[in-house]
Amino acid sequence: MDSADGQRGRDPPRRSPLDIIMSQIRRKRTASDRKPLGRFLSRTSERTGIPEDVESGGREERAPSSGGFLTSEDEREVSWGRVCVFLQRLGKKADSRSLSLAHCDVTATDLLELATLLQFLPQLEEMDVSWNELIGGGLQALTSHLHQVGGTRTLRLCGCRLNADDVTALGGALGCVPHLEVLDLSWNGGVGGGGLQGLLGKVPPTLRELRLVSCQLSAADASALGGALSSLPRLVVLDVSCNPRLSQDAGEGGGFSDLAAALCHAPSLTTLGLQACGLTTLCLQALGGSLRLLPSVREMDLSCNKGLSGGLHHLAVHLAHLTRLESLDLHLCCLTHTDLEALVQVLPSLTALSELNVSSNQEAGAAVHALVSALPLTQMKRLPLNSCSLSDQSFTALALAVPFLRSVDVSWCKAVGGHLALLLDALQPEVVQELRLSSCDLSTDDLRHLAVVCRRGCMASLLVLDLSYNGSVGDAGWSALFEAGGLGSLEDVDLSLRPSTSASCSAWLPALLGALPRLPALTRLAMQRWTMGSRERQQLSHSARKRDFLLETDPDSRDAASSSQTTNQESPEE
Numbered sequence: 001m002d003s004a005d006g007q008r009g010r011d012p013p014r015r016s017p018l019d020i021i022m023s024q025i026r027r028k029r030t031a032s033d034r035k036p037l038g039r040f041l042s043r044t045s046e047r048t049g050i051p052e053d054v055e056s057g058g059r060e061e062r063a064p065s066s067g068g069f070l071t072s073e074d075e076r077e078v079s080w081g082r083v084c085v086f087l088q089r090l091g092k093k094a095d096s097r098s099l100s101l102a103h104c105d106v107t108a109t110d111l112l113e114l115a116t117l118l119q120f121l122p123q124l125e126e127m128d129v130s131w132n133e134l135i136g137g138g139l140q141a142l143t144s145h146l147h148q149v150g151g152t153r154t155l156r157l158c159g160c161r162l163n164a165d166d167v168t169a170l171g172g173a174l175g176c177v178p179h180l181e182v183l184d185l186s187w188n189g190g191v192g193g194g195g196l197q198g199l200l201g202k203v204p205p206t207l208r209e210l211r212l213v214s215c216q217l218s219a220a221d222a223s224a225l226g227g228a229l230s231s232l233p234r235l236v237v238l239d240v241s242c243n244p245r246l247s248q249d250a251g252e253g254g255g256f257s258d259l260a261a262a263l264c265h266a267p268s269l270t271t272l273g274l275q276a277c278g279l280t281t282l283c284l285q286a287l288g289g290s291l292r293l294l295p296s297v298r299e300m301d302l303s304c305n306k307g308l309s310g311g312l313h314h315l316a317v318h319l320a321h322l323t324r325l326e327s328l329d330l331h332l333c334c335l336t337h338t339d340l341e342a343l344v345q346v347l348p349s350l351t352a353l354s355e356l357n358v359s360s361n362q363e364a365g366a367a368v369h370a371l372v373s374a375l376p377l378t379q380m381k382r383l384p385l386n387s388c389s390l391s392d393q394s395f396t397a398l399a400l401a402v403p404f405l406r407s408v409d410v411s412w413c414k415a416v417g418g419h420l421a422l423l424l425d426a427l428q429p430e431v432v433q434e435l436r437l438s439s440c441d442l443s444t445d446d447l448r449h450l451a452v453v454c455r456r457g458c459m460a461s462l463l464v465l466d467l468s469y470n471g472s473v474g475d476a477g478w479s480a481l482f483e484a485g486g487l488g489s490l491e492d493v494d495l496s497l498r499p500s501t502s503a504s505c506s507a508w509l510p511a512l513l514g515a516l517p518r519l520p521a522l523t524r525l526a527m528q529r530w531t532m533g534s535r536e537r538q539q540l541s542h543s544a545r546k547r548d549f550l551l552e553t554d555p556d557s558r559d560a561a562s563s564s565q566t567t568n569q570e571s572p573e574e
Contacts, residue, residue, distance in 0.1 A: 079120040086117055098126040102156070106132035108141070115145040126154040136161030136190070140169040147176035154182040158211075162188040164195035171199035178204050184211040192216035192243070200228040207232050213273070214242035219255030222246050226262035235266045239273030241301065247278045260286035264293040272297060275329070276304040281311030288318035299327040303357065306332070312339035320349035327355040331384070340367040347374035355382040359409070362387075368394035372401050384409035386436065391415060395422065402426040407434040411466065417441030421449045430461040439469035439498070447477030454486035461489055468496040468526070475507035482508065482515040491521050496552070497529035505530040509540070516543050526552040 084094040090104045099121065106114070106129060118124070127149070129135065129142075139162060146152070155177070157170075167190065174180065183203065185191050191199075192215045203210075210232070217225075217240060229235065240246060247256040260283070263269065272294075277283075279302065291297070300322070302308065302315075312335065319325070328350075330343075340363060347353070353376060358364040364371075365388040375383070383401055390398070390413040402408060403426050410416050416423070417440050447467075453459060465487070467473075478495075497503060505512075509532060516522070525544070530553070532540070537553070544551035 076120075083117050083120050086113060096121060096123045099124055100126075100128045101132065102128050102130040102158075104129075104132060105134070107134050108138045111135055111138060112141045115142045118145045118148040121149055122151070124149040124152055127152055128154070128156040130156050130158035130160065130184070133159065133161045136166060136188075137163055139166035143169045143173035146173040150176055151179060152177045153179055155180060156182070156184040157188070158184055159187040161190070162195075163190035164193070164198065167191055167195035168198035171202040174199075174202045174204060179206055180204050181206055182209040183207060184209070185215060186211050186213035186239075187215070189214075189216045192218055192221050192245075194220075196221045197224045200224050201231070203228065203232065205231055206234060208234050209237040210235060211237070211239045211273075212243070213239055215240075216245065217243040218245045219248045222255045223258040226258035226260075229259075229262040230265040232266065234268055236268055237271040237273075238266065238269060239271065239301075241273040241275035241277065244276060244278040247280060247283050256283050257286045260290055263287075263290040267293065268296055269294055270296050271299045273301045274305070275301045278307060279305040280307040281314060284308060284311050284314040288315045291315075291318040292321040295321065296324060297322050298324050298352075300325065301327075301329040303329045303331045303333060306334045308339075309334035310336050310338060313342035316342040316346045319346045322350065324352050325350050326352050327357075328353065329355075329357040330361070331357045332360040335361040335363055337363050337366070340364060340370070344370045344374045347371070351376060352379075354379050356380075357382065357384050358388070359384040360387045362389045365389035365391060365394050365413075369397035372397050375401065377401050377404050380404050382407045384436075386411040386413065386438075388413065392419070395419060399423055399426040403428045403431070406432060407436075408432055409434070409436040410440065411436045411438035412440070414441045417446065417472070418443055420446040424449055424453045424458075427453065427458045429456070429458045432459070433461055434464040435459075435462060436464070436466040437470070438466050438494070442467070442470040442473050442477075444474035444477035447473050448480045451480040451484035454481070454484040457486055459486050462487060463489055463521075464492045465490060466494045468494040469498045471497050471501055471503060478505070478508035479511040482511040485515070485518055487515075487519060489521055490519050492524045493522070494524075494526040495530070496526045499529070502529045502531055505532055506536060509536055513539060513543060516547060520547075522547065522549045524550045524552070528552055528554050530554075 087094050380401060383405060386409045392415055395415050399422055402423055
């Protein structure tokens, strides 16, 4: 009896015919009927975007010895789930080719975890961890794993408070990313003063863009950068703007002179950014000698260099070699009448020019007629003349260029007030996209004429309208503008008043509220210093929430007391 019982215990229990049928049905279930492991790890694939790979049909035929081990397919799914969960915690979506963590308050711990996840992103091409200040001092935790994403082509580390050790660690890891094309270390003060020299010489020759804006670069850094340009033959963009110490000792050789002379080793350069670099007349002399060897330059920014005043002729004589130049920025350079004359002489040679910025140069107001006469007007897109002391004559000359411009900016020019019709009548339908008339002493009639132009359809393509600091406009002018229509493409509008002033908008606010449904593209409405009643403010706020645009107004102290009473009330309709 005992032997019989033992034999019965060794034999498998007999299965009923129903059990056999159900087992066969279970074997024939497709992979889509099963819940993948990755979905469990990441809560739901819909929330994280984890790809659900089709399971292998042979998984049912595993040997018993395989037990609970995961297949390589399972491991990939689990790994991708970890990446998705990490990015979801930082408010980002997973992308196997692009990793964007800018403005995510990434901590040192997060950086360490990110480094361990790079092995699961072998197809990564772009990495952006900019504007995470807590990264500074610990970048080596990330750079030591860069070899796992060797296909990276874009690396951005702006505003991360990097120090010299971070830059050195990055330099040591760049050999692992041989296909790097874009490197942006802007707004890191620790890059300058020696840190940059630990990086240069290790940048791969594939680099096309190097951005070092506001990195506290010194004259020594300028020399080092110049020495490295010969190893970057494919460089297209070089932006070292906002480094005022870059040009120190320019007259003593070395420093900026070395950098300027070395530009000849970058024949593919199309964009050169030297804004606010403390450039002087001597710098222009050094730069001018290299321009003839840079035939590909299309954009050059020399703005915010007041030391150029009176010396532009040193550069202008060489600008004629830049036959492909499309954009030249000289705003806020204290240009003199002599500087502008030298510029006018060379403009006919710049046949590709479409953007010229001489704004914030007081003397430019008297040279508008000469500038307009020398420019290739039919291809001009931007000619900002804000803060240029325009006269009635120069304002009339500008009207000749307006029909071709996509952006018209005459802000802070008092001659515009009362004469806006001259400018508006020159506009061609659906050409202008940006109209800036801030602080122009506009009158009620000026806005009425703007309303007529809108009604004609000339503003159908307008994206930006700046009418700020024009408190002289009466209620009738504002009402006429918003009742006219014709602004269906408008995205950004600024109606703010000058600081320390205020006025009521109750008379024309109904016209604005009625116009909002006809502004489907609106993303921002600025109305600072305008006062309104509590209910009017609620109506405007309700419209902003309903249409999802940014509303910039000043808080009303009278609303604070009643906010608790209106919180639970239904929002008023428009």
